[in-house]
Amino acid sequence: MSASLTLPAPAKLNRMLHIVGRRDDGYHELQTLFQIIDVCDQLTLTLREDSEVSLTTPVNGVVHEDNLIVRAARLLQRSNGTSQGVNLAIEKQLPMGGGLGGGSSNAATVLLGLNKLWQLGLTREALAKLGLQLGADVPVFIHGHSAWAEGIGEKLTQVTIDTPWFVIIHPQVSVSTPLIFQDPELTRDSRPITMARALQGGVPEWRNDCEAIVRKRYPPIAEALDWLAQYAPSRLTGTGACLFAAFESEKAAQTIAELAGQRWPTWVARGLNTSPLQDALGC
Structure with missing residues (x-):
């Protein structure tokens, strides 16, 4: 076993996001369709000779102890009683707080990578259960496949959906997810639909119930949504x-991305059904 692993941590898009209720504990009941995309952070995990967990490339604005990467490694240590340690390094491509699942994907990559590096032999189901303690989106990255999700996002059913090319825009504002979900005007009573109905796509089945509130609270996002809608139906991912x-086609996406790039940070990404992390781990 090599003493080091370098692995991708891919982003996701919520092709749709419906809010169908609110639980007594304050969490929201969702129906969403996750799609993995090929834009990734990259993490390198290197064994240490002691039991320390060290992030060698600190992320600006995130306290070391609060970083999901560090928390994921320490959670795996505690849950398995291992005395092994690791140095963690990350090359960031995904914007923080962008609704692309970057932090959750980073945590999932750490759990899967350390499971292999530390030779723990845990199943994906066990790792996903651990990951849920870190965030509702972590399990989808653990399983590494496009998925229909319900509950708070943890009840996953693997699906195969279309794999278009996406233009992704970051309007360079930071959205507070808790504030969006606490907003009294947020739609919380969308009528549940079946997975089969959702997979047919189209409007109004594919929408994001957070979008109206985000548009109202963050005008730069509304502006970017309206700009992109000139070329194709635009949608928020997560809470933005x-x-x-x-x-x-990639060519069509690149053409629009070049225009968007004159105003905002912009990516072209390919939709995937299987995570590149699966290939990197050989499973």
């Missing part, structure tokens, strides 16, 4: 700030 539109 990132938004996206789908295109049939």
Whole structure:
């Protein structure tokens, strides 16, 4: 076993996000369709000779102890009683707080990578259960496949959906997810739909119930959504700030991305059904 692993941590898009209720504990009941995309952070995990967990590339604005990467490694240590340690390094591509799942994906990559590096032999189901303690989106990255999700996002059913090219725009504002979900005007009573109905796509089945509130509270996001909608139906991912539109070809996406890039940070990404992390781990 090599003493080091370098692994991708891919982003996701919420192709749709419906809020169908609110639980007594304050969490919201969702229906969402996750799609992995090929824009990734990259993490390098290197064994240490002691039991320390060290992030060698601190992330600006995030306290070391609060970083999901560090928390994921320490959670795995505690839950398995291992005395092994690790140095963690990250090359960031994904914007923080962009609705692309970057932090959750980073945590999932750490759990999967350390499971292999520390030779723990845990199943994906066990790792996903651990990951849920870190965030509702972590399990989808553990399982590494496009998925229909319900509950708070943890009840996953693997699906295969179309894989268009996406233009993704970051309007360079920071959205507070808790504030969006606490907003009294947020739609919380969307009528539940079946997975089969959702997979047919189209409007109004594919929408994001957070979008109306985000538009109202963050005018730069509304502006970017309206700009992108000139070329293809645009939609928020998660609670934002990132938004996206789908295109049939890389060329078409690149053309619009070049225009968008004159105003905002912009990416072109390919939709995937299987995470590149699966290939990197050989499973």
